[in-house]
Amino acid sequence: MQIDIEVNNQTLSARKGETILEALAGEGIQIPTLCRLEDFTPTGACRLCVVEVEGRDHLVPACSYPVEEWMKIRTHSPRVIEARKMIVELLLSNHPDDCLYCERNGHCELQRLAEELNIRERRLSGRKSRTNLDLSSPGIVYDPSKCVLCSRCVRICEENQQVSTLDFTGRGNTTAVSAAMGKDLNFSNCIQCGQCIMVCPTGALHDKSYLDAIQQAVNREDMTTVVHYAPSVAVSLAEELGMKPGKDMSGLINRALKKIGFDKVYDGTFASEIYVMEEAAELADRIDKGDALPVISSSCPAWVKEAEQKYPDLLPHLSTVKSPEQIAGSIIKRYCLESSDRGQNDIFSVAISPCPAKKFEAQRQEMTHQGISDIDAVMTTRELARLIKLYGVDMHAIEPAAADQPFNKDRSAARLTASLGGTNEAILRTLYYKITGKDLKNPRISKMRGARNTKYFSFQMENQDLNFAALSPLGDIRELMEDMRNEQVTHHYVEVMACKGGCINGGGQPFHHSSQTVRSRMKAIHNQEDKMDTRFIHHSPEVKRFYSDYLDHPNGEEARKLLHTRFSARDVLL
């Protein structure tokens, strides 16, 4: 039902039951918010969206207050502006004054609010809360001094991920956000998916950066620096550099990384192809033997950690194939060692990834060879943008370039793995070929596309009904896991991604404030599919040559040694 309300002396039409904020959206009136999170119930915590409603003694929060017919609203009266200003000043009075050195300098919502509310004087000052910087974890830095207690990280961790690492502790002016028992992140059940970083309005949660180490390596003459980037990075970097969202940046990234000084620049798509080959082979093998079905994907390191701590009994179901990142890591080190006279210690391998959990994964003991990590440093998409700016590369002005041989493949079905359901899609094609000896007539599996959190698909191959599922975010997998424990699952393959929508929405991707952005990244991935050289990975000549040169055949003895891994239960406080 439509009703009329009066806003700033103008009559507007609103839907009965919607909030003031919803009613004003698209009406040309902007109201600041801080604790608001798209698709989440408003908490009314930050009070920045307060407006004046005639007849009400106090200002009311636009985010949670429903519109009513009689309402006369003033969104920017002197009283409202003074209140908003004072609220931001209060936050600033308990905030470090190190904006210029801050990780979020220029991207900070608090900074923007202070700017927009024209705060130019320090009217309030006082003692700041005492806090400890938490540098314990490989992927995420938590600096509580910058926390504004908006609860966005708490909500995303609890509701989307259902990991619930973070929550409020204490009360009153000593309220803080922390893990259970006040533990540092690395000793908590944090899976380092980085979704908290994505929603943090300030620099309280940010990337643990290894850029210094990377630069040092690049600067060293006696070091071969090798870099590869994940497919999802190629479709999201554009946003961070002020370019059109969804633009495929592969060529430009290749050129930029070369300019920065990396000796070898590889496209991670190749590793994803190997990943799909291995995964399909393992799946075919386990279907054949009826062994520990369904196979659950393990390419997402955040999910792997969650499985190790929350579902240790289900670990045998996890596919033993390493993640594409780590496949790249092991192949690249081995290839470089064979193709040059460098020793293990003279190669510095960098991965560019959409995900802080990859930093954690790269430090896992299983991902080392003779005590040395396969990947020496990981950077997120955001950090890549920073590095590009640091080296003064103008992405608008440079020409695209191809990645280095032999890992220069960019157009491949393997790129689908960046988005939820894509792993299923790519694997299915290869699996179908493996089982039937034929290629799918219509390789596009639309049930595995789209923005849904859970996707299911059934397919008949050689009189077998095979069931596939793709699930994200982690909050949506619980039911299936419980069913597995009760042996009520008929799936053969389950793809799990910790982040909603998959790697294109990873915790290391450019900050965004709407699901629209993620959709444009997904679209970019799917649009590429049409122009792909390799829709069927198993036919890729490069892949075939790789196997014949190095590993014999997928899921074979050599391949298992190099490209597969193992998991073990973790005892953490859940």
Next chain:
Amino acid sequence: MVEQTTQQQLKDLLIAMLSDYSDRQVESNNREAIERLRRDKVDQPVISLTYTTASMIAGADLTYQAILDYLEEREIDASLRLSGSLGLGNSEPLMEVQLPGKTRVTFSRVEPEKVSDILDAVFNNFIPEEHVLGQHINELHEPWEHVPNISELPFFSIQKRLILQNSGMIDPESIAEYIVHGGYRNFLKAIRNYTPEEICDLIEESGLRGRGGEGYPTGRKWKNTLSSPAEQRYLVCNAGESDPGAFMERMIMESNPHSLIEAVAISAYAIGAEKAYIFIEGEYEVAVSRLKKAIAQAKEYGILGHDIYESGFNLNIQLHQGAGAYVCGEETALIASLEGKRGMPRPKPPYPSRKGFMGQPTVVNNVETLLNVPVIVDHGPGWYHQTGTEKSAGTKIFSLSGKIDRSGLVEIPMGMPLREVVYKIGGGIPDNKELKGILVGGPAGGILTYDHLDTRIDYEEIAELGGALGSGGLVVIDEETCILDTVKYYMHFLKQESCGKCIPCREGIRRMYEILDNITQKPGDEQGASTLQRFKGVINLEKLAHVIRDTSLCGLGRRAANPILSTIHWFRDEYEEHIFERKCRAGVCQELRTFYIDVDLCTGCTICAQKCPTGAIVGSAKHAHFIVQEKCIGCGICYESCKFGAIISK
């Protein structure tokens, strides 16, 4: 075995009496048994001792033991019972003696060593006047000579005890005593003679308003809830209090727990709730144990449970012990806490009357509000409305304390001027000191001044002066109390008790506290940055207070600025003195004191110089000393250590 039978008979009798409450046939058939239960007739001396938190703190345990020993030693056949509180705060423990045929006579401050003297005397028909408080004169018993009637004592004479009527008069742990004093009659009347809608009507007509907060009409709140379609509705009694300086609810629950059970039961019936919660502060151990007992007894007597007295109404009351959070006085926070969450308020709407506990329609009322309900059911809304003022009907209970002669639990008709409460009931300020202010409504209330003594106590009048009836705390302060120090104390309390959710409350209160702290402390350097900060704070204090009031999520934050805004208004001169003259007239803000040595009085004993933590006192032995003001931090150690009164504080 014999005893058990009589117990069972007694129970049957009481149940029969309840079922028959309107005809009173059972009552008249069993007159004698009931008289005994009512203590209208006693065969042996009955001694009862107040046993409440307050009396326990005053040493009631030891007194109890002393009485037992006394009776045993002298082989006296008497019955020793416990009672609740009459409400007198600083006269505990009270011991009451009832000899057969005589009135009940009460002695105050009965420390263990006084027991034998008092009892020796009473058993010899003599009343030691120095210990006696008074007697309860009635037509049934022979009064003692020269002993004042308790109800005529100044503390009691102008009170109007609708709710506290039986407090201190009955054994709080005995449902029998409650029933024979008319207890649970109103509950049966409600479930038998009225529909829930009719009870809501009664309450609305009575003009009853919520006693805890800003005085929302209780009847309207109930109707909103009753009219919300739901699977289940809940009644929640907020017995959390946790306001420093308010002990009324605790004392009532300790003194007459069944009255609360009855009030909750009627109210639950009125809103169509079959489950009710009493959310009580877990620290109130005595009250918790008495309420637990009361609930168990009520179940035993069929007052709670299934198909209560064949009315078709079912009710289960559950006690929930709070774990300590002032903010749980806010209804949405309280509900969160009941649900097993952090007690953080959420935005309203939706109001609990639509979406409360477990998402179902819920009424949250505090103890005092609910206790009015049986009174209204008993006497009718018209009668009830005769007490109090036009807009604020009924009585109001206060916890009167602070710098006052007689502190305690006070129930007065709404509309009584503050002056009468402070001077007539409370007996004024001790030691001939002057009244400075009255703290009304706890940490989030306001502070009124001498000039407001003629204010009539009701919601509107108090709110207009920047106060809030709120919790019912009424703390009197005298000239020795510093206004800023008091407000600072409140801000300290609130900054810890804020739930920490919304920014203005969480960050704002601590800044207000710091601004006050700056004003009341000696700056390190009067010229430098701290002075600038102090003045900036002062300039913005009022603005900040207004924004906190205007934007906070819940009542705690909205009212947190009350103490500051009301005192800036009424005690501006004291603020200015602190800020500009750097002086605290009450001498409380220690750091602002300046000390001088009177050279004529100083003997040069050197003690002050030795004790001074900053070496600010110079001088040689046997010669007058001198204080170097630049070094002095105003701690006052010298002042306290000087045996010759030679150090003068200004």
Next chain:
Amino acid sequence: MDSIAKILERYPFVERENLIPILQEIQQEQGYLTEEAVREVGRYLNLPASKIYSLATFYNRFRFHPLGSYHIRLCRGTSCQVHQSGKLEKKIIGELGIEDGQTTTDGLYSLEVVSCMGACGMGPVMAVNNRYYTGVTEDQVEEIIAYYRETEE
């Protein structure tokens, strides 16, 4: 361990509204809440540990460390404040070197500042374990603390 299991048995319904009562019982039994208790209760109620820790740190009376042999409670209600309980607080803190909610390193004393004990007519009030002191002065604080220290020796 066993005692936690026994307490949980008393709550046959896995409902979050039982969380506070369960924690209260555990604390009553064990004196404070341990990581093990948080883990067990979380498992039983299907709640993440962070939620339990978060809840317990919100309320005044949950503790994660043991009390001292002599638990001092000081009333800081308004009436006691008016009667200078603030000075007593400073005195205790000065004597023991611990703040509200802390326990001395020798495990002898712990301090809890209480918002109101309900004996407003007798302030300032303090208690050591179950013994109450009314109308306490600064000097008495010193004596009381010394008394228990001597008792211990």
